[in-house]
Amino acid sequence: MQISRVVCDLVTTKRAFWLASKPLRVVADHKGNLDVCVDPIGTKPGDYVITIGFSAARTAAGNPNITTDLTIGGIIDHWDEEIWRN
């Protein structure tokens, strides 16, 4: 699992069937690279989160049929940005 920060919400009305109506978020890693992930929890921009990748992301989304390769697994309670950058 990776540590990321939620950047913003992402809206896609026209989407693949098995992406269903899952909410999407844009997240940034410690280098600033952006990724899109499914959000089953309900996070807000600025939250530090754990993102789950690979095939575990599909299970984490709540249904193994969901076509995702990155899903938010939890919101980190306390996190120091300086530790994250170094």
Added chain:
Amino acid sequence: MKICQVEGTLVATARIAGLQNRRLLIVKERGASGKQVAVDPVGCKPGDWVIAVGSSAARDAAGSKDYPSDLTIVGIIDYWDDQIGRAGGSKLETADAD
């Protein structure tokens, strides 16, 4: 499997139900810059050198096929000298000198 060093525990109260109440640790892969989060079924402490499995093997290692983990710790390395970059450390060093 990857060789990682444990940096500390991670607290995440708001989490998906599938993650249950498992212990999560911040680990740093040997030679990599970024930090990662791993599920810990073994019981490690900060500073330990551990081996961790990734992708779908991580789900089985965490206890069940349905567990949503992509990095799980599977063992603590007994002796590890990071300068030499191999298991054994000073023990092997003296063996070589002989």
